[in-house]
Each structure stands twice: as structure tokens, then as C-alpha cells.
Amino acid sequence: MSPPTYHVFLSHSSADKPAVESLAHKLRAQGIEPFLDKWHLVPGEPWQEALEEALDQSLTCAVFLGPKGLGAWQNEEMRSALDDRVRNGDFRVIPVLLPGALEPGREELPRFLRRLTWVDFRNGLDDENAFHRLVAGIRGQAPGPGEAVPFVPSYRSMAPSREAFVRRREYDRAVEALVSGSAGTRGVTAGLLVGLRGAGGFGKTALAQAVCWDDRVLAAYPDGVLWTTMGEDVDPAGRLSRVRDLIRWWRGEDPPAFETVGAAGAHLRESLKGRRVLLVVDDVWKPEDVTPLQGLEAGSALLVTTRDVRTLPAERILIEIDAMASREAVALLGAELPAGQETGLAALASRLGEWPLLLKIVNRQLRELVREDGLTVEQALREIGEALDAEGLTVFDQGDTEGRNQAVARTLEVSLKRLSTEERTRYDELGIFPEDRDVPLSVLA
Numbered sequence: 001m002s003p004p005t006y007h008v009f010l011s012h013s014s015a016d017k018p019a020v021e022s023l024a025h026k027l028r029a030q031g032i033e034p035f036l037d038k039w040h041l042v043p044g045e046p047w048q049e050a051l052e053e054a055l056d057q058s059l060t061c062a063v064f065l066g067p068k069g070l071g072a073w074q075n076e077e078m079r080s081a082l083d084d085r086v087r088n089g090d091f092r093v094i095p096v097l098l099p100g101a102l103e104p105g106r107e108e109l110p111r112f113l114r115r116l117t118w119v120d121f122r123n124g125l126d127d128e129n130a131f132h133r134l135v136a137g138i139r140g141q142a143p144g145p146g147e148a149v150p151f152v153p154s155y156r157s158m159a160p161s162r163e164a165f166v167r168r169r170e171y172d173r174a175v176e177a178l179v180s181g182s183a184g185t186r187g188v189t190a191g192l193l194v195g196l197r198g199a200g201g202f203g204k205t206a207l208a209q210a211v212c213w214d215d216r217v218l219a220a221y222p223d224g225v226l227w228t229t230m231g232e233d234v235d236p237a238g239r240l241s242r243v244r245d246l247i248r249w250w251r252g253e254d255p256p257a258f259e260t261v262g263a264a265g266a267h268l269r270e271s272l273k274g275r276r277v278l279l280v281v282d283d284v285w286k287p288e289d290v291t292p293l294q295g296l297e298a299g300s301a302l303l304v305t306t307r308d309v310r311t312l313p314a315e316r317i318l319i320e321i322d323a324m325a326s327r328e329a330v331a332l333l334g335a336e337l338p339a340g341q342e343t344g345l346a347a348l349a350s351r352l353g354e355w356p357l358l359l360k361i362v363n364r365q366l367r368e369l370v371r372e373d374g375l376t377v378e379q380a381l382r383e384i385g386e387a388l389d390a391e392g393l394t395v396f397d398q399g400d401t402e403g404r405n406q407a408v409a410r411t412l413e414v415s416l417k418r419l420s421t422e423e424r425t426r427y428d429e430l431g432i433f434p435e436d437r438d439v440p441l442s443v444l445a
Contacts, residue, residue, distance in 0.1 A: 201357025
């Protein structure tokens with residue numbers, strides 16, 4: 001899933017759009033970035049999917065009710081917001097009464113809305129007390145007495161949210177390269193380009209993600225982090241779409257209709273002038289994935305992950321991402337497991353080629369055996385070892401692509417055999433979805 005992009009998703013019926021847009025302008029003046037369909041939907045693109053994606057990228061959802069109640073599509077947005085609220089305790093759904101709306105206790109209103117704390121604009125959109133309560137709700141704070149406190153937005157970042165990460169030797173090299181090259185300290189006039197190159201599954205994306213949240217990197221690039229993912233099958237239209245997404249996120253408005261990705265890249269660079277930002281381009285397969293985004297000003301940087309060094313320009317800092325060191329591999333394989341079985345974990349990590357992709361897969365298998373099946377770590381290690389024996393997984397050459405693919409298939413098969421027949425059928429059906437694309441939960445359901 002994409003990281004939060006908007007502070008609040010404004011769910012409303014078309015009849016209430018003028019009132020909601022008026023409040024959206026006031027929110028933006030407070031430093032709060034709202035998602036408003038009129039401002040952010042791209043003409044000609046599927047609007048249902050875009051709304052679902054925007055809701056996933058929002059920290060909160062404000063549900064506006066006017067004189068006519070909820071609109072038809074607004075009901076769908078409300079259900080999706082409720083689903084987010086159940087899965088994420090930090091996600092808030094804020095009911096907002098507009099002028100002419102029904103009383104909160106009326107039975108015609110959805111039951112869940114009647115049970116939540118309201119923001120009441122029925123005295124008029126210029127009600128400063130109501131607006132103060134709305135801002136406080138978006139911030140996740142009690143309104144308190146007195147005037148509204150100016151909203152201070154969090155660090156702007158498109159990078160995926162923080163996850164558990166095993167510190168590895170390449171991490172500090174990447175951070176040092178980005179920090180030492182920021183703010184023009186290298187005496188150059190163009191922005192820095194750092195490449196992370198390694199075979200598939202070696203942890204390039206996870207490392208880039210962790211680097212984006214390092215305090216030193218945040219300080220070096222105070223204006224934010226932009227992130228896009230290319231992929232093996234991206235075509236010129238796909239590249240253009242990704243650059244337009246970057247512009248849309250940065251400027252908070254729909255970008256122009258560019259004829260070429262080069263023109264879009266030039267527009268993005270112009271928009272970033274005078275700013276110190278880190279732009280991450282993940283999963284690069286061709287030089288043209290990077291070319292439109294090169295040429296940032298000194299003080300900004302481009303961080304690229306790729307399997308092929310030939311996709312990178314000659315002027316770059318290259319960091320090779322190899323297999324993990326033994327202690328790093330053991331830490332990843334044993335993450336969130338009881339301590340005391342380091343010898344067994346080291347033997348299994350060696351068998352898995354100390355390859356991050358396989359280590360993560362097997363770590364999940366071990367955790368499931370321990371937490372759900374009640375096995376000890378020693379018993380779980382033995383069961384995984386026997387299952388890998390049955391699948392024929394032996395030591396493999398990390399440099400052999402076919403060998404790596406077979407190792408992944410055999411390791412995954414250990415997990416798939418734990419699924420019921422119906423669950424396996426559902427799993428196979430998920431193969432219809434494209435790689436490296438967010439899939440709305442409603443579509444999965």
C-alpha cells in the first residue's frame with residue numbers, strides 16, 4: 001500500500017460539494033492537505049479506483065452530511081472508511097453536519113455515525129468553533145479551550161511506512177552517500193545520484209525504504225521524500241503516469257497533460273527548484289526509467305534501486321547489495337521469535353543462501369508454527385527443515401537466476417501446503433493482479 005498522502009479524505013454528496021470545497025480551502029490554509037475529488041481526480045481515468053486509493057492514502061476521513069443525507073457512492077466510501085477504522089485504530093472517521101443537516105440522533109442517519117463525536121456546522125460554515133473542532137479531529141486531539149492551534153504537518157514523505165528492518169552493512173554506506181552529498185557539499189551544481197544494485201530479492205527496496213526514514217536523511221532533505229516504482233513491464237505511458245503522480249503529490253493539484261515523459265520530468269524538476277528533496281525510483285529495469293528524473297538541483301538527490309548497473313548513468317555513487325552477512329541473516333530469520341536457537345537459525349539461514357527474500361518468507365512460516373501451532377522454535381526449525389527436504393531445496397547458487405527462482409518456488413510451496421483447498425484456489429486467483437500495483441481492498445473482496 002502507498003503511504004499516507006492526504007491528512008483527510010472529504011467524503012460528501014455532489015449536492016454538498018460547494019460547502020465542502022469552501023471548507024477544503026480553509027483546511028489547506030491551515031496546512032492540512034485534504035483529498036477532494038473535484039481537485040484530484042484525473043479526467044478520463046477510472047474514478048472509483050482513484051477514490052479507493054485516495055482513501056487508503058488518507059490519515060482520516062470526514063463524512064459530510066447535508067440536508068439530503070448521504071449520497072449513493074458516499075455510502076461505499078463510508079463502508080471502506082469503516083473497514084480502515086477496524087484494521088487501523090489510529091484511523092478516524094469524523095462525522096460533519098453541514099447547514100440544514102438532520103439532528104445527530106435521528107434514526108434516518110447511519111447507526112455508526114450516530115455513535116461518534118460530531119462536528120456541527122449547522123450554524124453556518126463560518127462557525128469558527130466548529131472549524132476548530134474539525135481541525136482538532138483531523139489532528140487526533142481534543143479541541144480544548146481557546147483558539148485553534150495552527151496545524152503543523154508531519155514530514156512530507158511518499159516512502160512506504162516504517163517496518164521492522166535488520167540493519168546491514170550497506171545501510172550506513174547508503175546513508176553516508178546521501179548525507180555527504182546533500183546541500184551541495186560535494187562542490188557540484190547537479191543533484192546527487194545514488195544507485196543500489198543487487199539481484200532480485202536481495203533487499204534493495206527494504207533498504208531504500210529504511211534509509212528514507214533515517215534521522216540523518218530527514219535532516220539532509222528537509223523538504224521531503226518522493227517515491228515511485230517502475231517495474232519490469234512499465235511502458236512509456238506508464239512512466240508518464242508515474243511522473244504525473246509525483247507532480248500531483250508534490251503540488252497538490254492535477255498536473256498538465258504532457259505529451260512526453262521528458263516534458264513531465266522537466267516540469268517536476270522545475271517544481272522542485274530551490275528545494276532539498278530525496279527522490280526514490282524503485283525497481284528500475286531500463287535507463288529510460290531514470291533519464292526523465294535526472295537533473296535535480298544540488299542539495300537534492302536521486303536514489304535508484306536496480307538489478308542492472310547499465311540502467312544507471314556514469315556519474316553516480318554505486319552501492320552493491322549482496323547477500324546478508326551471517327549475523328544479519330540470523331537476525332532477520334529469527335525476528336520476533338524467542339531467543340536461544342541461534343545455532344539452528346544460522347544453519348537454516350545458510351541453507352537459504354542468506355538471501356533476504358527467502359529469509360523473510362521462512363521467518364513468517366516459523367512465526368506461524370510457534371504462535372498458531374504452539375511449537376517451540378526448535379520444533380518449528382525441525383518441521384521447516386523436513387518440509388524443505390520434501391520439496392528438494394538444497395544449497396543453491398545465488399548467481400544462478402533459475403536456481404533462485406526454483407528456491408523461491410519450493411520455499412513458497414511449504415507455506416501453500418498449509419492452505420485449505422478453498423484457500424489455495426483463492427490464492428491462485430490473486431495471480432490476475434499486476435505486479436507492483438496497489439490493489440483496493442474492495443476489489444480483493
